[in-house]
Structures are given as structure tokens and as C-alpha cells.
Amino acid sequence: MRLSVIVPVLFYIMIPPLAADEPTWVEIDNVVYGAKGDERGPIGGGKGYANIVTKGDLVVQDLDALVDALSTAKARQVVFIPGEMTIDLTARIYIDKIVLNVPKGVTLAGNRGHNGSKGALLTSDALKTPVMIRAAGPGVRITGLRIQGPNPKRYLDHHRRSFGPGGGGHEHYYKFPTSNGISTEHDRLEVDNCEISGFAHAGIDLITAAGHHVHHNYIHHCQYQGLGYGICHNTASSLIEYNLFDWNRHSIAGTGRPGNSYVARHNVELGVSLSHCFDMHGGRDRKDGTDIAGTSIEICNNTFRAAQTPVVIRGVPQDKCHVHHNWFVTRNEAAQAVRSSGRTKVFQNVYGAEPVAVK
Numbered sequence: 001m002r003l004s005v006i007v008p009v010l011f012y013i014m015i016p017p018l019a020a021d022e023p024t025w026v027e028i029d030n031v032v033y034g035a036k037g038d039e040r041g042p043i044g045g046g047k048g049y050a051n052i053v054t055k056g057d058l059v060v061q062d063l064d065a066l067v068d069a070l071s072t073a074k075a076r077q078v079v080f081i082p083g084e085m086t087i088d089l090t091a092r093i094y095i096d097k098i099v100l101n102v103p104k105g106v107t108l109a110g111n112r113g114h115n116g117s118k119g120a121l122l123t124s125d126a127l128k129t130p131v132m133i134r135a136a137g138p139g140v141r142i143t144g145l146r147i148q149g150p151n152p153k154r155y156l157d158h159h160r161r162s163f164g165p166g167g168g169g170h171e172h173y174y175k176f177p178t179s180n181g182i183s184t185e186h187d188r189l190e191v192d193n194c195e196i197s198g199f200a201h202a203g204i205d206l207i208t209a210a211g212h213h214v215h216h217n218y219i220h221h222c223q224y225q226g227l228g229y230g231i232c233h234n235t236a237s238s239l240i241e242y243n244l245f246d247w248n249r250h251s252i253a254g255t256g257r258p259g260n261s262y263v264a265r266h267n268v269e270l271g272v273s274l275s276h277c278f279d280m281h282g283g284r285d286r287k288d289g290t291d292i293a294g295t296s297i298e299i300c301n302n303t304f305r306a307a308q309t310p311v312v313i314r315g316v317p318q319d320k321c322h323v324h325h326n327w328f329v330t331r332n333e334a335a336q337a338v339r340s341s342g343r344t345k346v347f348q349n350v351y352g353a354e355p356v357a358v359k
Contacts, residue, residue, distance in 0.1 A: 282315020
């Protein structure tokens with residue numbers, strides 16, 4: 001038996017992530033601080049989202065049909081999975097190393113939020129799920145789906161055994177398999193109106209390229225200790241907005257290599273985080289002899305409810321890091337909300353559960 005590589009996924013059936021009576025923004029002197037939804041619908045997507053796909057050029061009902069459709073789809077076509085059906089990729093990932101490759105310009109869609117639909121579910125229970133969905137060219141859109149990985153757990157003991165006194169270090173740590181939800185090395189990946197959860201490395205892995213847009217998603221339970229990213233960047237640049245985050249180790253992270261940049265705005269960190277929420281690594285993490293922490297970072301109009309430090313920039317950006325117009329619900333001052341080594345400006349934010357003044 002190989003119970004170490006396939007486990008039943010019986011976890012994190014979530015209550016609605018954002019109660020109607022929980023404010024995500026405040027207005028002081030006619031200026032908005034924190035995350036406020038836009039004309040496209042609610043933060044996190046779902047019911048009320050304006051750009052829901054309800055039909056496709058290629059409509060599929062099972063995994064074989066999905067693989068066939070993706071192999072023949074052309075740019076500007078939609079591969080559509082209707083309703084709330086479940087497509088389980090576990091066996092094919094475990095045995096055949098299958099990846100759902102979405103060709104350039106193609107949309108892979110479900111109907112999350114349409115007439116109360118939760119959206120089709122793509123799932124894998126194989127702990128070694130290197131990539132579930134790959135954008136195989138530029139201009140790919142992934143929308144309206146539930147994408148559920150195999151590992152929502154923290155595995156704190158494994159991390160301690162690997163890196164504690166007498167531990168085996170990275171060699172021991174990486175003997176335990178990891179998983180990724182969506183991955184790309186091509187420009188202009190759009191991920192919107194999805195629920196993404198349970199991936200040990202990253203829910204969305206932006207390896208390289210530019211123009212990525214991640215918006216109106218609910219991303220949670222990516223919290224494997226040592227990795228555990230909602231959205232991860234290597235040398236990519238992206239716009240990340242109107243997302244709900246919860247139960248991640250870092251909801252947004254980056255390697256800090258040159259060219260790694262992001263704008264994060266109008267996102268809500270709901271309240272549970274294993275470590276700091278928004279991150280950028282520095283040269284000391286990479287051990288490359290520099291102190292570079294990415295190229296450009298802007299963090300504005302976000303709402304942070306987690307008890308952990310909201311923002312940590314672990315070096316010096318090449319260009320800038322600006323942190324402004326956020327609502328730090330659990331912090332009283334800038335020094336408690338943001339840690340950075342330099343070239344970071346923290347200004348015009350509000351602090352505390354009932355802010356009355358701008359700092």
C-alpha cells in the first residue's frame with residue numbers, strides 16, 4: 001500500500017468566507033482605506049460576479065473529454081465544464097503524470113456563482129501533484145472553477161524534523177511530495193472567480209513572464225510549512241486584486257529575483273495565517289550575495305485581519321515598495337504592520353478595528 005502518496009480529501013468544507021456584516025473598508029475624509037469591491041462584483045467572486053461564463057465552444061462532462069477538448073481547442077475558444085460536477089484527476093496524475101495543458105488564448109471555465117452554482121470541481125488526492133493545470137501559452141484564462149489540491153495541512157513536525165537540530169535539511173524536507181494548482185511560464189495568465197485550495201507549494205505558481213491578472217478568487221488552505229503560498233512568483237510580474245485569502249502560509253509570495261514585481265490591491269486577508277501574509281524574499285533567502293527583494297511592489301487598499309505580520313519585504317527592492325491606503329485591523333502602527341530592509345514607503349494607512357484617523 002502507498003498511503004503516503006494518496007490520501008482522502010475530507011477537509012475544509014468552508015462556511016461562506018465573508019459575512020455581510022463584516023466591513024472590509026472604511027472611508028475617512030472621503031478617502032477609502034482597505035478593500036472595496038468593484039463593478040465586476042464581490043471580493044472573492046461567486047454570486048454577483050459580472051463576468052461568469054455559462055457556455056462554451058467545447059462542453060465536457062468527464063476527464064477524458066476534458067483532455068481531448070484541451071488538445072484541440074484553439075485561441076479564443078472556451079472549454080466549459082457545466083454545473084457542479086466533479087472531475088477527479090487523482091489516478092491519472094499518480095499513474096500517468098497527467099497535466100491539464102491549456103493552449104494559448106483558450107479559456108477553461110466553470111460557472112461558479114451562476115444561479116447559486118459552486119462551479120465544477122477539479123480535484124487531486126495525490127500528494128505528488130506537480131501541476132494540475134498549466135497555461136501552455138500566453139493569454140490563457142482560468143475562470144469559475146473550484147480547484148482543490150491534496151494537502152491543506154501544515155505538517156509542522158515534518159518541518160521541525162528537517163530543519164531542527166540534527167535534521168536532514170532540505171534533502172529530508174523534499175522527500176515529502178508537494179503540489180501546485182495552476183502554473184505558467186507565459187504572459188497574461190488570467191485567473192478569476194475561482195476557489196483554489198489545498199496545495200502544498202502554491203495555489204497559483206507564476207514562474208515567469210508578465211501581465212498576469214489574478215482577481216476575484218477565494219484562495220485558502222495552502223499552508224504547508226516551509227512553502228504554502230496562495231500565489232507565488234519566481235521572476236513574474238502580476239496584478240492581484242479583489243481576492244479573499246485565508247489559511248495560507250503566505251497568501252502572496254515572491255522569490256525576490258530581479259524582475260519579480262506585483263501590485264496587490266483590494267484583497268482581504270480573512271484572519272488565519274501560518275506566517276506573514278504578503279511576502280517578498282531577499283537575497284539572503286536565495287544566498288546569491290545580494291540584498292535584492294524584487295523590482296517593484298505596491299500594496300494598497302487591502303484589509304488584513306490575520307494576527308500575523310501583514311507585510312514582510314525581506315530585502316531591498318530594486319525600484320520601490322509602496323504600502324498605502326490599507327486597513328491593518330490587528331495593528332496599531334506602521335512598525336507593527338510592515339517589516340522591510342529599505343526602499344519601502346509606508347504611508348496613509350489606517351490601523352485598528354475602528355480607525356478614526358489616518359497614519
